[in-house]
Amino acid sequence: MDNNSHDGSCAFIKKNFPKVTIIRLKENVGFAMGNNEGYKHARGEYIALLNNDTEVDKNWLTELVAVAQDSRVGIVASKILLQVPFVEVSITSSVVQQSDLDQSTNFSPRGVLIEDISCPNSDCRDLIWYSTGFDKQKVLSGVGLRWTTGKATVLLPILEEKNTFSFVFHGYPSNDSQLPMNAKVSVKNKELCHFSLSPNSVFNKKITINKSTCADNLVWLVQNAGNLLLKDGYSKDIGSVTRILGGSVEEFYEPDSQFFSQERKLVSACGAGMLIKREVIEKIGFFNQHYFMYYEDIDFCLRVWKHGWDIVFAPKAIMHHTHRATTGKTESSFFISMIEKNHLFLLLTHFSLSTFLQEYFLFGCRLFDAILKQFVFRFKHWDKYQIWKIKASGRLDAFISFHKKIFTFIKIRYWWKSREVRNYNQLKHHLY
Numbered sequence: 001m002d003n004n005s006h007d008g009s010c011a012f013i014k015k016n017f018p019k020v021t022i023i024r025l026k027e028n029v030g031f032a033m034g035n036n037e038g039y040k041h042a043r044g045e046y047i048a049l050l051n052n053d054t055e056v057d058k059n060w061l062t063e064l065v066a067v068a069q070d071s072r073v074g075i076v077a078s079k080i081l082l083q084v085p086f087v088e089v090s091i092t093s094s095v096v097q098q099s100d101l102d103q104s105t106n107f108s109p110r111g112v113l114i115e116d117i118s119c120p121n122s123d124c125r126d127l128i129w130y131s132t133g134f135d136k137q138k139v140l141s142g143v144g145l146r147w148t149t150g151k152a153t154v155l156l157p158i159l160e161e162k163n164t165f166s167f168v169f170h171g172y173p174s175n176d177s178q179l180p181m182n183a184k185v186s187v188k189n190k191e192l193c194h195f196s197l198s199p200n201s202v203f204n205k206k207i208t209i210n211k212s213t214c215a216d217n218l219v220w221l222v223q224n225a226g227n228l229l230l231k232d233g234y235s236k237d238i239g240s241v242t243r244i245l246g247g248s249v250e251e252f253y254e255p256d257s258q259f260f261s262q263e264r265k266l267v268s269a270c271g272a273g274m275l276i277k278r279e280v281i282e283k284i285g286f287f288n289q290h291y292f293m294y295y296e297d298i299d300f301c302l303r304v305w306k307h308g309w310d311i312v313f314a315p316k317a318i319m320h321h322t323h324r325a326t327t328g329k330t331e332s333s334f335f336i337s338m339i340e341k342n343h344l345f346l347l348l349t350h351f352s353l354s355t356f357l358q359e360y361f362l363f364g365c366r367l368f369d370a371i372l373k374q375f376v377f378r379f380k381h382w383d384k385y386q387i388w389k390i391k392a393s394g395r396l397d398a399f400i401s402f403h404k405k406i407f408t409f410i411k412i413r414y415w416w417k418s419r420e421v422r423n424y425n426q427l428k429h430h431l432y
Helices: 009-016 030-041 060-067 098-102 122-127 278-284 296-306 333-350 353-377 382-404 406-417 424-430
Strands: 046-050 054-056 073-082 086-093 113-115 129-134 138-140 143-157 162-170 181-187 190-197 202-210 221-224 227-229 235-237 240-245 248-255 264-266 273-277 310-321
Touching (some): 046 278, 060 073, 060 310, 073 296, 086 129, 122 143, 143 162, 162 190, 181 202, 190 202, 221 248, 227 296, 273 310, 278 296, 296 310, 296 333, 296 424, 333 353, 333 382, 333 406
Parallel strands (some): 073 310
Antiparallel strands (some): 046 273, 054 310, 073 221, 073 273, 086 143, 086 181, 113 162, 138 143, 162 202, 181 190, 227 235, 240 248, 264 310
């Protein structure tokens, strides 16, 4: 199925894969309707969904079908790894207390002060993850700086065979010559470099990591092993981790481990790569096209689950995904609009009315807050104005779009409620 693309992909497929049938649409109708159109032309007992920004292991489909043999299973979910592997690098150094540097009562440990690690590829810089042992980032003159706490680990993405990273370390900001620093950088037990720093000095080092030589130390991160559904109707990838540093929320992903090697039941799976039994779609329909994109897979999975089928995670069905390759890595008004609107659609369809009304009120507060801040920052803080302008535009569009369809979704709510096998009270036990 081609959603009116203009990137030459159709010509490429016709030339290199002539046996593949392409159904071309005249406009981009979104993920939901696009898959619905594709289903009309599909044949077979199983329907496989696969995003265009993914690559699958050779046994991916075999493993999905194997799990689907159980008659109780309606959907099988893939293990979705990030597209690129990582290497975990350790930075170990001597430690002093902050009070030793400024005679304060702050006894936080200070190891080495490190600037944001850089590399030639901008995609690489966006993927660097400061895992453990770092204080919150501070930005001085446009340069990001972090203290380590003596032993820190950072995940570096390995995009190519030869990957070069630039490290800049700073000595303690002190005139005390009795505060020298010794430090080393290593991967596992292999030392990449070691150095000594006197107070107020700087050490620059470029480190090259070859993919072939560190093959045994590559770390694969799990972007999705099914979806967790939260009590407020939002969802979270099983595999993602979030942390709050200095008031900002950061998200990354967990390394693949034994936890992600166990088959288990879910209430929702990711539409980027799943297997669906045809009989499921024939009985309850496919995606709700009003979603366009985002949350349409969760709505579909909840309908499947409520009608008595199981949704199962298949740990051996492995695929690799370039996360947000379609919508981009930064928030746009379109992204905000889709998330906010579809979140309300999902709540109105599947959750209690009290939960819906509570979240509807909170959405109204977010909308008012964004409009107010957009107005306030218009006359000062131009950078903040641009951010809140996007948020206000997205939320206002979501407000309008939701209310255009509210009566349609009220009808949908009660139509499905009269046909469900598992009800909301049962679903509550699976919410986080």
